[in-house]
Amino acid sequence: MTFTLVALALNYIVQRERIDSFLLFNKYKENQRELRVQANFDYLSGVILRSTFMDLSQKAIEQPECTDFFIGLVDIDYFKQINDNYGRRMGDLAIQRLSQCLEKGLEVDYRDLADFVEKFDPAKDNVLARLGSDEFVFACHCPSEAACLEKMQGLQAAFAKEEIALDGQRLS
Numbered sequence: 001m002t003f004t005l006v007a008l009a010l011n012y013i014v015q016r017e018r019i020d021s022f023l024l025f026n027k028y029k030e031n032q033r034e035l036r037v038q039a040n041f042d043y044l045s046g047v048i049l050r051s052t053f054m055d056l057s058q059k060a061i062e063q064p065e066c067t068d069f070f071i072g073l074v075d076i077d078y079f080k081q082i083n084d085n086y087g088r089r090m091g092d093l094a095i096q097r098l099s100q101c102l103e104k105g106l107e108v109d110y111r112d113l114a115d116f117v118e119k120f121d122p123a124k125d126n127v128l129a130r131l132g133s134d135e136f137v138f139a140c141h142c143p144s145e146a147a148c149l150e151k152m153q154g155l156q157a158a159f160a161k162e163e164i165a166l167d168g169q170r171l172s
Contacts, residue, residue, distance in 0.1 A: 033114035034114070036113075036114045036115075036117070037113045037114050039052075040052040040113075040116070040117050041110075041113055042129075042130040044092060044095055044096065044130075045095055045096060045098075045099035045130045045136075046096070046099060046100075046103075047099050047102075047103065047108070047110075047128045047129055047130050047136070048110075048116075048127060048128070048129045048130075049129060049130065050129050050130070050131050050132070050137070052117060052129065053127055053128075053129030053137060053139070055117075056117065056120050056122070056125075056127050056139075057069075057071065057127065057139045059120065059122045060122035060123075060139065062122075063122050063123060065123065066122060066123060068141045068142055068143060068144075069139060069140075069141055070139070070140055070141075070142050070145070070148040071137065071138070071139045072137070072138055072140075072148070072152060073131075073135065073136070073137050074098070074102060074135070074136045074137075074138065074152075074155075075133075075134050075135045075136065076094055076095070076098060076134040079091065079094070079133065079134035082094055082171060086166070086169055086171060089166055089167075090164070090166050090169065090171055091134075093164055093166055093171075094134070094164055094171060095130075095134055097159075097162050097164055098134070098136070098159060099128065099130065099136065101155065101158055101159045101162060102128050102136060102138065102155060102159075103128055105151065105154065105155040105158060106126050106128055106138055106140050106151070106155070107126055107140075108125075108126050108127060108128045108138075108140075109125070109126075124141060126138070126139065126140040126141060127139050127140075
């Protein structure tokens, strides 16, 4: 009887250690995923960082069949005045809304943030990055320069229609 109890106690200890190891390993994997997101994505806008953009766009440019890849810059006009007149929170909100508008219009699909960089397909994926402050850079696939310009004009018009409001103040 005591032998059985000792064996059960040892089995419990071994099982408990296995469970603890399993939980610790899962926590480690979660932390690794979070670190990859932090290393590649801007916390405010939710789009990739400049350094990640440079790496991914370089991958696309190096593809010989990638002849439909266009790169452009976007910023918010008079952004300093927005921050000065309405406050930084309104400026942050404007940055977030612009990044959302650009992501949608450029058909940027980050899918799983932690694995986006590893799964990036230079032949079809579009990317958007925040350079800093209110400046963004994008790389997208378009059939022609005219189609890309048309897309940009559509994005400009869409963002111009955005109403940004915070604490009873409206920004248009």
